Amino acid sequence: MEAAEFRRRGKEMVDLIADYLENIEQRPVYPDVEPGYLRSLIPEEAPEEPDTYEDVVKDIERVIMPGAASPACTELETVMMDWLGKMLKLPEDFIAGTHGQGGGVIQGTASEATLVALLAARSRAVRMILASDPQRPETGITSKLVAYSSDQAHCSVERAGMIAGVRMKKIPTEQSDKYAVQGETLRRMIQEDKAAGLIPFYFCATLGTTPSCAFDHITELGPICNAEKIWMHIDAAYAGSSFICPEFRPLLNGIEFADSFNFNPHKWLLVNFDCSTMWVRKRSDLIGAFKMDPLYLKHDHQESGRYFYTDNSLFRSLKMWFVFRMYGLKGLQDYIRKHVELAKEFESLVRADQRFEISADVVLGLVCFRLKGSNEVNETLLKRINNGRKIHLVPCQLSGQFVLRFAVCARTTESRHIREAWRLITQLAEEVMQELPH
Amino acid sequence: MEAAEFRRRGKEMVDLIADYLENIEQRPVYPDVEPGYLRSLIPEEAPEEPDTYEDVVKDIERVIMPGAASPACTELETVMMDWLGKMLKLPEDFIAGTHGQGGGVIQGTASEATLVALLAARSRAVRMILASDPQRPETGITSKLVAYSSDQAHCSVERAGMIAGVRMKKIPTEQSDKYAVQGETLRRMIQEDKAAGLIPFYFCATLGTTPSCAFDHITELGPICNAEKIWMHIDAAYAGSSFICPEFRPLLNGIEFADSFNFNPHKWLLVNFDCSTMWVRKRSDLIGAFKMDPLYLKHDHQESGRYFYTDNSLFRSLKMWFVFRMYGLKGLQDYIRKHVELAKEFESLVRADQRFEISADVVLGLVCFRLKGSNEVNETLLKRINNGRKIHLVPCQLSGQFVLRFAVCARTTESRHIREAWRLITQLAEEVMQELPH
Numbered sequence: 001m002e003a004a005e006f007r008r009r010g011k012e013m014v015d016l017i018a019d020y021l022e023n024i025e026q027r028p029v030y031p032d033v034e035p036g037y038l039r040s041l042i043p044e045e046a047p048e049e050p051d052t053y054e055d056v057v058k059d060i061e062r063v064i065m066p067g068a069a070s071p072a073c074t075e076l077e078t079v080m081m082d083w084l085g086k087m088l089k090l091p092e093d094f095i096a097g098t099h100g101q102g103g104g105v106i107q108g109t110a111s112e113a114t115l116v117a118l119l120a121a122r123s124r125a126v127r128m129i130l131a132s133d134p135q136r137p138e139t140g141i142t143s144k145l146v147a148y149s150s151d152q153a154h155c156s157v158e159r160a161g162m163i164a165g166v167r168m169k170k171i172p173t174e175q176s177d178k179y180a181v182q183g184e185t186l187r188r189m190i191q192e193d194k195a196a197g198l199i200p201f202y203f204c205a206t207l208g209t210t211p212s213c214a215f216d217h218i219t220e221l222g223p224i225c226n227a228e229k230i231w232m233h234i235d236a237a238y239a240g241s242s243f244i245c246p247e248f249r250p251l252l253n254g255i256e257f258a259d260s261f262n263f264n265p266h267k268w269l270l271v272n273f274d275c276s277t278m279w280v281r282k283r284s285d286l287i288g289a290f291k292m293d294p295l296y297l298k299h300d301h302q303e304s305g306r307y308f309y310t311d312n313s314l315f316r317s318l319k320m321w322f323v324f325r326m327y328g329l330k331g332l333q334d335y336i337r338k339h340v341e342l343a344k345e346f347e348s349l350v351r352a353d354q355r356f357e358i359s360a361d362v363v364l365g366l367v368c369f370r371l372k373g374s375n376e377v378n379e380t381l382l383k384r385i386n387n388g389r390k391i392h393l394v395p396c397q398l399s400g401q402f403v404l405r406f407a408v409c410a411r412t413t414e415s416r417h418i419r420e421a422w423r424l425i426t427q428l429a430e431e432v433m434q435e436l437p438h
Numbered sequence: 439m440e441a442a443e444f445r446r447r448g449k450e451m452v453d454l455i456a457d458y459l460e461n462i463e464q465r466p467v468y469p470d471v472e473p474g475y476l477r478s479l480i481p482e483e484a485p486e487e488p489d490t491y492e493d494v495v496k497d498i499e500r501v502i503m504p505g506a507a508s509p510a511c512t513e514l515e516t517v518m519m520d521w522l523g524k525m526l527k528l529p530e531d532f533i534a535g536t537h538g539q540g541g542g543v544i545q546g547t548a549s550e551a552t553l554v555a556l557l558a559a560r561s562r563a564v565r566m567i568l569a570s571d572p573q574r575p576e577t578g579i580t581s582k583l584v585a586y587s588s589d590q591a592h593c594s595v596e597r598a599g600m601i602a603g604v605r606m607k608k609i610p611t612e613q614s615d616k617y618a619v620q621g622e623t624l625r626r627m628i629q630e631d632k633a634a635g636l637i638p639f640y641f642c643a644t645l646g647t648t649p650s651c652a653f654d655h656i657t658e659l660g661p662i663c664n665a666e667k668i669w670m671h672i673d674a675a676y677a678g679s680s681f682i683c684p685e686f687r688p689l690l691n692g693i694e695f696a697d698s699f700n701f702n703p704h705k706w707l708l709v710n711f712d713c714s715t716m717w718v719r720k721r722s723d724l725i726g727a728f729k730m731d732p733l734y735l736k737h738d739h740q741e742s743g744r745y746f747y748t749d750n751s752l753f754r755s756l757k758m759w760f761v762f763r764m765y766g767l768k769g770l771q772d773y774i775r776k777h778v779e780l781a782k783e784f785e786s787l788v789r790a791d792q793r794f795e796i797s798a799d800v801v802l803g804l805v806c807f808r809l810k811g812s813n814e815v816n817e818t819l820l821k822r823i824n825n826g827r828k829i830h831l832v833p834c835q836l837s838g839q840f841v842l843r844f845a846v847c848a849r850t851t852e853s854r855h856i857r858e859a860w861r862l863i864t865q866l867a868e869e870v871m872q873e874l875p876h
Binding site: 003004015022024108137139142143295391392 | 470577727833835
C-alpha cells in the first residue's frame with residue numbers, strides 16, 4: 001500500500017475502532033459459536049489475485065466479530081496456517097483441515113519455534129523410552145539425550161538446547177559441500193553417540209543459514225532421522241517465504257520426512273513483526289508436551305480437539321489474512337522474485353569487478369562477497385561502509401574468512417538502490433586499498 | 439482517551455506514519471548515538487500529572503528517532519522499567535540507573551517471566567555447585583534440583599518446571615491461612631528434600647493468586663530462601679499494578695529478599711497486551727543464562743554492559759511511555775482505586791444477601807463468592823450466567839468448593855455495571871434455586 005492510500009485507509013480504520021469502542025455495550029461479552037464456525041465463512045485457499053480493501057474490512061464484522069477475540073483468533077490462525085501451508089505445497093499431513101492430525105501455529109520468532117519443537121521432541125523421546133522401560137527415572141533419560149544441528153545453524157538453536165537442558169552437538173560442514181550438512185556426517189555422529197550410550201532424539205535442519213543461506217540436504221537427512229526415530233525440525237526462518245514460488249519450492253524437497261517446519265513471514269513475506277509460522281505433523285506431540293488443565297482454563301469445547309494452543313495466538317493471524325488478501329499469491333510471488341533479481345543484479349556487479357569475489361552461491365536475496373585479500377582489509381571496508389550510514393551490512397565468517405553480507409530485504413528496494421550501494425562500496429574499497437597494503 | 443479524541447489523535451498518528459514512510463530515504467540507516475544517550479533526554483521519573491498528547495508525540499522525533507529502532511527500544515525499555523520500578527518503590531537494587539547491577543526487562547507474559555527466572559536460577563545453581571565441585575557432571579546436578587511454588591500458583595509455574603526439566607513441588611496451603619504459603623511449610627519441605635539428597639534452588643512466590651487473589655507471606659519466606667541460596671521469584675501478574683498506590687504497597691513488603699519480580703501492566707495498568715514487566719537484582723544472572731555470541735550479533739558497544747537483552751524488546755516500552763505520560767501517576771492510581779472500590783461495592787451487595795457467601799478476602803478487584811449450598815447449584819448458576827452473555831465469570835475451586843469469581847477489569851466499568859450484574863446474578867440464582875433442591 002502506498003503512503004497516500006495508507007493515509008486514507010488508516011483513518012478509516014481509526015474510525016472503525018472508535019465506532020467499536022463507542023458501541024461495545026451492545027455486543028455480547030462471550031461469543032455464541034461452535035468450534036470450526038469460521039472455516040466455513042472464508043475460502044479454503046488464499047486468493048491468487050488481490051482482494052479489494054473494502055472486502056477485507058467488511059469481513060471483520062462478518063467473520064471475526066461473531067467469534068470475538070476467542071475463539072476467532074485461534075480459528076483464523078488455524079485456517080491461515082492452512083492457507084500458507086497450501087501456498088508452500090506442504091504435504092497433506094501438515095494441513096489441519098477439518099480432520100487432519102497436523103497443522104500450524106504461530107510463534108513469535110524462529111528461536112521460539114526451535115525451542116518448542118525441541119521440547120516436544122524431548123517429551124516424545126522420554127515417553128517412548130518409558131513405554132518400553134517404565135522403571136527408568138526420567139532425569140536419567142534426559143541426561144542421555146543428544147540433539148544435533150549444523151555448525152552453521154543460528155545461535156538460537158544452541159540456546160534452545162541450553163534451555164531444555166540437553167546436549168546439542170554441532171555437525172561440521174565444509175566449504176566444498178556449500179556449508180550444507182551431509183547425510184554421511186549425521187549418520188556417523190549418531191552411530192558414535194549411540195555406541196557411547198547416548199540417545200539421539202532431535203535434529204534441527206536449516207534451510208537458508210544465517211551466514212551464507214546454505215541448505216542442509218534434508219532429502220538425505222530426513223530418512224536417517226525417520227529410521228532412528230529422531231525428530232527432524234526444519235528451520236527456514238528466512239528462506240521459507242521463497243517456497244511459495246514454484247521455482248524455489250524444490251529447496252523444500254525432503255519436508256515429507258520432517259516432524260516440524262518453521263519460517264518467518266515477518267522476515268520476507270510482508271507480515272509485520274512478530275509472525276513466525278510453525279507446522280507440526282502431529283498436533284498431539286505439542287499438546288502432550290505442554291498440556292495444563294486448571295479449572296480456570298476449562299471451556300465447553302475442551303474435548304473437541306480443535307483448539308491446540310491457548311497461549312500463542314492473539315490475532316497475529318489477522319495480519320496474515322490482510323496481507324494474503326491485499327497482495328494475492330501472485331503479488332507475494334512477484335515480491336519474492338523481485339528481491340532475488342535484485343540480489344542477482346548485485347552479484348553481477350561484484351563478479352564484474354576483479355578486485356572482489358563471491359563467497360557463496362547466491363540462491364535467494366543474500367549475496368556473500370569480499371575483497372580478494374586479507375580479513376583486515378575486509379573488516380576495514382565494512383567499518384567504512386557502516387560508518388557512512390547510507391547502507392548497513394552485517395558480516396559473517398566462512399571457513400576463516402571475514403565475509404560481507406549484502407541482503408535485499410526492504411519492501412521499497414529498487415534497482416537504483418542496488419547500483420547506488422555498489423557505487424558506494426567500490427568507492428570506499430578504493431580508499432581502503434590505497435591505505436592498506438593489499 | 440475517549441472515542442472522540444481517539445478519532446482525532448489516531449488520524450494524526452496515521453499521518454505521522456505516512457510522513458515517515460514517504461521520507462524514509464532521508465534518514466540514516468543506522469543510528470549514530472552512544473550507549474545511554476536516551477536517559478538524559480527524558481525525566482528520571484514518571485510524571486505525577488498527565489503530560490499533553492502534543493508533548494508526547496513531539497518526543498518521538500526528539501527522543502526515539504535519533505536511536506532509530508535499536509538501541510532506542512532497548513534504552514527506552516530500561517528507563518521505563520526504572521520509571522515503573524520507582525512508581526512501585528522497588529528497592530534500589532532493582533533499578534538500573536546509570537550504574538546499577540539490577541534492572542528491568544519486558545517479557546510477553548508472566549508465564550515467560552516465571553520460566554526465564556527459573557532458567558536463570560537453574561544456571562546459577564549449577565554454576566555454584568560446579569564452583570565447589572568442578573568434576574560433578576552437569577546433568578547429575580540438574581536431576582537433583584527441586585523448585586517450589588504454592589498449590590495455588592498459576593499452572594504456568596508447573597509448566598515452567600516441565601520446560602526446564604526440573605522437579606517442581608507444590609506447597610500445600612490452607613483455607614485457615616487464607617491460601618497463603620507459610621514459612622514453616624516451606625522450611626519443612628526444604629529440610630526433607632535436602633535430607634533426601636535433593637538441591638532446593640527456586641521458589642516462585644505468588645502475590646495475588648489466580649483462584650482467590652491470595653498473597654504468600656514473602657516477609658517470612660524471603661529470609662528462608664536467602665539463607666538457603668534459593669532464588670525467590672515473585673509472580674504478581676495481576677496484583678502488581680496496585681502496588682503503585684501507597685495503601686496497597688505493603689502487600690509487596692518482603693520484595694527486598696527477592697531475586698526477581700514480575701507483574702503484567704497489560705492486565706491492570708492500561709498498557710495493551712503484551713507487556714509483562716520483570717525486574718532482576720543482578721542482570722548478570724540473566725545474561726549468564728542465555729548469552730550467545732555469534733559474529734552476526736556483535737556490535738561496537740558489546741562490552742559496555744548496558745544492553746542485556748537482544749531478543750525481547752521491540753517497542754513494547756513505547757506503550758508504557760505513552761500510558762504513563764497520558765495518565766500520570768495520579769491518573770493510574772485513580773484507575774486502580776476505582777476498580778477496588780467497585781469490587782468492594784460488589785462485595786457489599788453479596789454480603790447483604792443471606793443466600794450468598796464470600797469465599798475469600800476481597801483485597802483488590804476480585805470477589806470470590808458462591809451460593810450457600812452445593813457445588814451443583816453453583817455450577818448451574820455459573821452456566822446460566824455465562825449463557826446469558828451479558829457478563830462472564832470464570833470459576834475456581836477453593837477447599838473443594840466450586841466458587842464464582844467476579845473480577846472488575848474493564849477500563850470502562852462503572853457502578854451501574856456492578857449493580858446491573860448483581861441484579862442479573864440474583865435473578866438467575868432465584869431461578870436456579872427454585873429448580874434445584876437447595
